[in-house]
Amino acid sequence: MQEMAYELIVGNNADVDRLTQEALTEGFTANQVLDDGLLNGMAIVGVKFRDNLIFVPEVLVAARAMKAGMTHIEPILSASGAEPAGTVVMGTVKGDLHDIGKNLCIMMLRGAGFVVHDIGVDSSPEDFIDAAEEHEAEVVGMSALLTTTMPNMGRTIATFEDMGMRDEVRIMVGGAPVTQDFADEMGADAYGDNAVDAVDKAKDLVKLLAELKSS
Missing domain, CATH: 3.40.50.280 (Cobalamin-binding domain)
Known part of the structure; x- marks a missing residue:
């Protein structure tokens, strides 16, 4: 999960894609991957953006990486009937x-x-x-x-x-x-x-x- 968060922060969408699939294959739940991996990374991106440590281009690259992971997560959450926020x-x-x-x-x-x-x-x-x-x-x-x-x-x-x-x-x-x-x-x-x-x-x-x- 830490590696996934790090790769998201630096914008490595291919690695986020791979790590998401690996985590799901190894038995992590979709919610665990979302909360402990993807959202943890994106929260850090958000804080860095808020504090002017990174700027829009870096956030967009991280967002692309987030999207790569979410393509595997969203169908599982939808199929489980998880109540949206x-x-x-x-x-x-x-x-x-x-x-x-x-x-x-x-x-x-x-x-x-x-x-x-x-x-x-x-x-x-x-x-x-x-x-x-x-x-x-x-x-x-x-x-x-x-x-x-x-x-x-x-x-x-x-x-x-x-x-x-x-x-x-x-x-x-x-x-x-x-x-x-x-x-x-x-x-x-x-x-x-x-x-x-x-x-x-x-x-x-x-x-x-x-x-x-x-x-």
């Missing part, structure tokens, strides 16, 4: 074509057990609403990298309110120019500073929504 819809808002940050969050969320539906870039409020309804999402995540497109986060949240769906989902926002103050101003439920933070916030939002529905 939650369902999330992710997209970049209208007018914005940037997707690296969004894709990093998606990869981390999937690694943490979430079912994530990626609606891509340049996504309108209606795109978010349609996806949230179709997939019965608990969390909607919006990304923006341009200050000119940030207001579209607020417009999307307002559209959820207009459609009477605001109580059914929790909305988190993120992206380089986005701040906690902006998220509060737009009426978002959470702000993720980075991909690791996005996973923590998504977990909190799913738990909060479950508590509200049961009360």
